[in-house]
Amino acid sequence: MKAFVAAALIWATPAAAQSYHDIVAAAEGFNGIALVAKGRHVEMIESVGSADAERGIPVTPTTRFETGSVSKWVASIVVLKLVDQKKLDLDAPVSRYLPDYRADTGARLTLRRLMSHSSGLPNEILKARQADPAIRGVEREQMDAVRTYASGDLAFEPGTAWDYSHSNWLVVKAVVERVSGLPYARLIDRLLVRPLGLKDSGIYRGDSAQTAGMAVGYAKLGPAPERKPNPTPDFLAMAGGYYTSAPDMLKLMEAVLGGTFLSAASRKALLTVEMPDQHYALGGRVRVEPVGGHPRELAWNDGSNGGFRMVARRVLADGHSVIVFNNASYDHRKLGELASKLLDASYAPRLAQ
Incomplete structure (x- = not known):
């Protein structure tokens, strides 16, 4: 019962x-x-x-x-807050923010392509975890994780196809932490949790x-x-490390989608479908149903x-x-x-x- x-x-x-x-x-x-x-x-x-x-x-x-992949939508909101603060540009090459990233792909990748899974960056973290389940939860420093799991040859030219790759978010997290000077968990607290008065939300690591x-x-x-x-190790926090309660999730949705938490331009970017065949925008989908x-x-x-x-x-x-x-x-x-x-x-x- x-x-x-x-x-x-x-x-x-x-x-x-x-x-x-x-x-x-x-x-x-x-x-x-x-x-x-x-x-x-x-x-x-x-x-x-x-x-x-x-x-x-x-x-x-x-x-x-746990919110699973909805963490990607939350991460997109964090990125767009930094865009509103003029700290990031969705269409700048990643090499602007990570000069130590692989130079050839760093010049071709942008946050917009990474966040819409249209970058061509292969999902090497998934392949590694499938090959050796023992590495699940093993921590790595962010740029070490990027070099290990998010620096492979591009599978296609950015913007020409769609592939759901967790490796994208390793690079986005490295960019955000480098630009803000803060660990992602602290940035979530500063940009989302405290301003919105969220009581049951944040980033976990390891076993939730x-x-x-x-x-x-x-x-x-x-x-x-x-x-x-x-x-979920911390280096994958943007891909799946956000937790929340139902009332807190509503508060975030209302602030972002029904309020002025983001600028009009950033809200539009969050909701603009980049890959129509997948209904995929930035970190989440927008559909007519x-x-x-x-x-x-x-x-x-x-x-x-x-x-x-x-x-x-x-x-x-x-x-x-x-x-x-x-x-x-x-x-x-x-x-x-x-x-x-x-x-x-x-x-x-x-x-x-």
Whole structure:
């Protein structure tokens, strides 16, 4: 039997709240949290199941979750804040910021190409981790990681094709840390966490279960829970090292997509699709999909790592948003379907207040 914890503050009518609850309750095997909002107003937030099954700790509205590849979208926001501060240029050659990087490719690569996975830089970190799982979680100094995993010959001319390569983000992180003079975790705190008043967000390293307030990632729950950690070394923090809670994720989405946290030019850059066949912009996707019976343009972000899965969607025109986290290896397709049903429900006529 599922254990549900409803949020204390919701803006939905009782009928709408029941509709949301029924949708979450029907998602067999779901363990995590679901949030629906209109702009900054939370319509529903519902927690289901265990954050830490062995210790009997339930999921609550402030439970922290790994975001997986949504870390790339967060990293793009950090880069664009530095662009707004005139410290970075999306279209300058990487060699301007990393003169010690491989000279021939450094002159051809830009942050825009790296952040849209259109650089041609091969995913050597993935190949290395697949060949030797023992290196997962092994720390390296950032430029050492760049030289080892992100300095290969380009697979194609930058901007001509798309390849989802974690190695891109090793170079971006090296640039950001070199220009700012700060470790990425401290930069996240300075540029995002403190200005936005985020209470449950930051960068973890290694096994995220060692971070206070974090959910544990599981391969399965049940009578004998099986953990599924996938340690993230600090040099991969931009690719998958960000953690947050559902309310904090909403606050970030509202500030960036519905507010003035970024300049108009940087917000446009974040949402401009660079690779149309993949709907890929900078660090995330922008798609037009049917929502509530009409085609709508959405910021579209998905992430996974170890036992964690997440989906975040926001309709750009009016701020209808859904955020769903799971920490028990829930099928990502089913998680997307759950998110879609909740977002559709936010447009149902019975929600008029």
